[in-house]
Amino acid sequence: MTFKLKSMPLAISCVLASGALLAAPAMAQTQDAVSAQTPARVVVTGSLISRTDTETPTPVQVLTAADIQKSGKTSVAELLNDLAANGQGTLGTGFSGAFANGASGISLRGLTVGATLVLVDGHRLAPYPLSDDAQRAFVDVSSIPFDAIDSIEVLKSGASSLYGSDAIAGVVNIKLKKNLNGTRLAAESGNTQHGGGKTHRASISTGIGDLDNDGYNAFVTAEWRRQGSIKVADRDQFDWANADWRSRGGNNIRLGVPNGLNSRLTATNSPFLYNPAGTGGTSNPANFQFLDPTKCNYNLYMSGGCAIRDTVTNIQPQTENINLLVGMTKKLNADWELAFKGSMFQRNSINNRGSYLSAYSPTTFGGNNSLSNGVVTSGNSRVPSTLIPATATFNQLGAPARLYGFIPGTDPFATQDNTATTTRFALDLHGSAYGWDINVAGGITKVKTDIDYSGYIDRAALYNAIFNGTWNPVGGNSPALLNTVSPHFSNTLESKLNYFDAVGSRELMQLGAGPLALAAGLHYHKRTQNSPAASLTANGQVAQTTAFVIGDETNTAAFAELQATPIKNLELHASGRYDHYKNFNKFTPAASFKWAPSNMFGVRGTYAKGFRAPNPAEVGNAGSFFTFNGIDDPVLCANGNPNTKGNVPTACGLNPPYVQLTTPSLSPEKSTSYTLGVILEPVRGLNATLDYYNIKVTNQIVSAAGNDPSYVPAFVRGPITPLDIANGDGTTTVGTPALGPIIYATSPYVNLGGTKTSGIEADIGYRWRLPSDLGTLKANLSAAHTFSYITEAAGGVSYQLAGTQGPSAISGATGSPKDRAQFSLAWSRGPVDVNTTVNYTSDFSTIDPSLGVTDCSGPGGTSFNVGGRAYFRNLPQPEYYCHVASFTSVNLNLQYRLSQNLTLKGSILNLFDRQPPADVATYGNSGAQTSYNASLHQAGAIGRFFSLGLAYTF
Incomplete structure (x- = not known):
């Protein structure tokens, strides 16, 4: 009709x-x-x-x-x-x-x-x-x-x-x-x-x-x-793009700003060395050596003056x-x-993706996890120790030190030209x-x-070059060496x-x-x-x-x-x-x-x-790595507080990767x-x-x-290696934890x-x-x-x-x-x-009931429970941010x-x-x-x- x-x-x-x-x-x-x-x-x-x-x-x-x-x-x-x-x-x-x-x-x-x-x-x-x-x-x-x-x-x-x-x-x-x-x-x-x-x-x-x-x-x-x-950087004059949340009751999470979330040690606009065994921890300037003092020094660093304006990450x-x-x-x-x-x-x-920062690995690097043709391989590029020896030509601290900073000459983020x-x-x-x-x-x-x-780092090649003295952490490295450390490749x-x-x-x-x-x-x-x-x-x-x-x-x-x-x-x-x-x-x-x-x-x-x-x-023959929720390592950060004595700060609020496995049936x-x-x-x-x-x-x-209540992740851990352990007073000491860090857990598809x-x-x-x-x-x-x-x-x-x-x-x-x-x-x-x-x-509400969240205005709020966002981590989240x-x-x-x-x-x-x-x-x-x-x-x-x-x- x-x-x-x-x-x-x-x-x-x-x-x-x-x-x-x-x-x-x-x-x-x-x-x-x-x-x-x-x-x-x-x-x-x-x-x-x-x-x-x-x-x-x-x-x-x-x-x-x-x-x-x-x-x-x-x-x-x-x-x-x-x-x-x-x-x-x-x-x-x-x-x-x-x-x-x-x-x-x-x-x-x-x-x-x-x-x-x-x-x-x-x-x-x-x-x-x-x-x-x-x-x-x-x-x-x-x-x-x-x-x-x-x-x-x-x-x-x-x-x-x-x-x-x-x-x-x-x-x-x-x-x-x-x-x-x-x-x-x-x-x-x-x-x-x-x-x-x-x-x-x-x-x-x-x-x-x-x-x-x-x-x-x-x-x-x-x-x-x-x-x-x-x-x-084109929009950081607006609150939603500005990472300094202090005026809004949160954390200053701008790149290069030390704070309690990063144990006051973070990559900044100039590389620096830090002696983790020195007395006084991060509160002692003698434990720091800034490799280019014209750009950053201890006082400027601690006040957030060495922050980096993000001119790379895309909004569009x-x-x-x-x-x-x-x-x-x-x-x-x-x-x-x-x-x-x-x-x-x-x-x-x-x-x-704004997530794979091209920065030195100051703590032990456990290697990249790889997944291909159904086989999970972990630790291929493991670096047992990233401590820069006292004998290194650029180390003037007189003790093994950790190197913090962005890797010069490389793309600062993992970039895909698609x-x-x-x-x-x-x-x-x-x-x-x-x-x-x-x-x-x-x-x-x-x-x-x-x-x-581009912007991906071969960590083993990087630290091999550092330890054999051919790498300059401040810059000026040859194109051939840069390509070895940060290879460009295609797929x-x-x-x-x-x-x-x-x-x-x-x-x-x-x-x-x-x-x-x-x-x-x-x-x-x-x-x-x-x-x-x-x-x-x-x-x-x-x-x-x-x-x-x-x-x-x-x-x-x-x-x-x-x-x-x-x-x-x-x-x-x-x-x-x-x-x-x-x-x-x-x-x-x-x-x-x-x-x-x-x-x-x-x-x-x-x-x-x-x-x-x-x-x-x-x-089919397929697989991927994914993260779905921030957790605290049940052993290395049992109470979720990175400052509690005995906890490993890097094990608190981490997003462990899961290996997604296919299910033919x-x-x-x-x-x-x-x-x-x-x-x-x-x-x-x-x-x-x-x-x-x-x-x-x-x-x-x-x-x-994240979906099957009967699923219990069987975390695969890396080898036990020295890590920073909290002293309980805001400082850390290098020590040997009870277990190695979480590397991944497997997760199948289910109906x-x-x-x-x-x-x-x-x-x-x-x-x-x-x-x-x-x-x-x-x-x-x-x-x-x-x-x-x-x-x-x-x-x-x-x-x-x-x-x-x-x-x-x-x-x-x-x-x-x-x-x-x-x-x-x-x-x-x-x-x-x-x-x-x-x-x-x-x-709409920022609460996701499927994650068991019922209150977003407590310490950490939904910004932590939903996946490790750090805007208000360890701080009471204002009620205003409970709704979009x-x-x-x-x-x-x-x-x-x-x-x-x-x-x-x-x-x-x-x-x-x-x-x-x-x-x-x-x-x-x-x-x-x-x-x-x-x-x-x-x-x-x-x-x-x-x-x-x-x-x-x-």
Whole structure:
């Protein structure tokens, strides 16, 4: 049936012409101008059967090419991040601590990037070779260019019955351009108000041929984009980027500042030697020798005057995109068309995680842990003693001493120069035969990621050079020696996915008030992932770089959908899919309905089963190191106080690494979801949808560490070596502890517990013409409210995480705010289009109940319990930081048509320069010592952004 709304043009293209990023519900066109034409039939994401009514039983949000161009954004990742349905677990480019550093993914309903299926032209694409948290496969949306996109459809309902694995929370279908006539040139540049982040973009699109007249169309579109980095130093005038927390009741954790947390011994702007056996400890200047006294001396050091301004760590990485899309469509006869698309999307980004500081190891170095091909090796590069002997030429203390400082001539942080190249070659054949509409498609897709590493230190080589006298700790070392100590090395990771799809649809018979339509099809894909460990990581020569994954996945499936209109105004759908994988088979059904008794009112609902198949990172030859929570060594720091006599300070508040092991016997995650909503047009010009959703995921694949109460870590310890031991008065003495330091513990993947979430989503659009030919106003509101987000652990224990920081075990403790909304107001008159968009994220608590935290204002607070953050460690955390405040940003975009062919565009993002609220519990940026949430509040960290551009068509 066609749900006609006769009072206004409510085609989705009209509603979305406002430039709103929150597409209002897709209503059908009913204007007099089009009523005389035969309505075009389209296939909407979430169904296989073509239709004239784009308002489907399932909630679908649509962003058109016009919306994208008018958004003021410069990347698809930025665009999708602002969707109201995008929740915790989303992966943004500003997340410096991500395993999949450099890439971006979307997390509908907050169920992680692994539960949202991203398609290109309705088909699968090879996932990014680096998985989120080294586990969840996802498509990197940051690599897809603006000018290649025709539209984006966001299906906010489970869809495994049609698309198979990963569509638990919904589907994002990015539709690339199908054909193009004429030529379009565009260029724009932008800059931030507070420094850094200069952005330039240029594109050209051109096409020839008319399908109806010439029988073919061929086009090419190319785009270049370069975005400059924003460093911590560019924003350290703001509290959230300033590491000196003393005025806020916390610690001064700036680089190079001695304090009680580091036993007043830390790398600073000039190397120094310290005699750990000297009388008086750190309070005695005679125990220190500053190797370059012109930069730092004892008094200056102790007062914090030798601190280092962080000019290296990224808030926003430098990125460069080069994209090319070529397409050609050929009419074979009246009924058949063959289309080809070839694309190469390349993204280069320079990332540093801000955590592997290029500094000397003053205490005994136990060696780098390495993990490759299922084998854990520890201590390959162990340095039994890092004490600089008294006989060293630069040691004037007369006793063995420890060397503190940054290693000169090397990158101060571990840096990854990441170039990801996504290639896709696709053929689509569609036509009619024997009463069937037939679509056959096949494609070859690959993502190749080349990473150049710098800033990693070969500790054994470093101390060998120090002990044999060839190394100058202040600088001036030869390039050859620097390369030995801090080698530059590379790695290549690949992810491939080849697919074949065949779908046929037809009307079988007349049933009740309409036809009974059937669609059926077959699917095949073969996925391989070859992401080996870097060579110097595999042998333990340097610290861990990326998780390794080697494995494959083959899926064959058959699926079908039925659509019927048994009585007037009632549309019914039923679908099902049978999937075969190597270790399991899965059948997933779904059903939906839409009842529209009048032009002003409709009801719709869906019910769906879903699943997520274990991927190569979980069942293949794979593994990674991870940390999930700060602990105190149960033996070497039993009471958690680094100053207690007998404790080893470095064993307090440490984040021990866990070795993640795969489990070949894992079964798939399962889900049950349903939606129930209303479709309204109560008055002329106003249209709205309101949908309730409820999703339950069971049999989740999680790491045993931090999730399974029966899991007891069996810590592997290094050899007993001399370490600093607290004297009880704030000083330390070198001694021999009872045990060696914790090196790691192993943790397998397990099927355990689940997640239940429910909420409501609203899309409201209103359009009206102003009197006296003053133009047209369009308003759109997209809002999402989470009623509940419950994590179920083993033993029936459950935690309500809606409105809290949790779950911390997923994607950087990105938080679970209850409310997200996007409102846009657009005015157009003649050559002028003005669009304002307001993005809102509600506040939430920094407490994560799943970690057993109930009070964040005690000593250490949540900032310690959630993962070792040091803002308020050993100090009472102010109540203010127990909540992350709400955040609202406003974007303004103006377009003015200077002539029929030339358009001027100007944008101001974050118009009022709102700064991000403090989030002391997220660990996405903890390595950079910045206290903001990069997944939810990145726009605030960037600050006010101006851009100006021109587009010319001919």
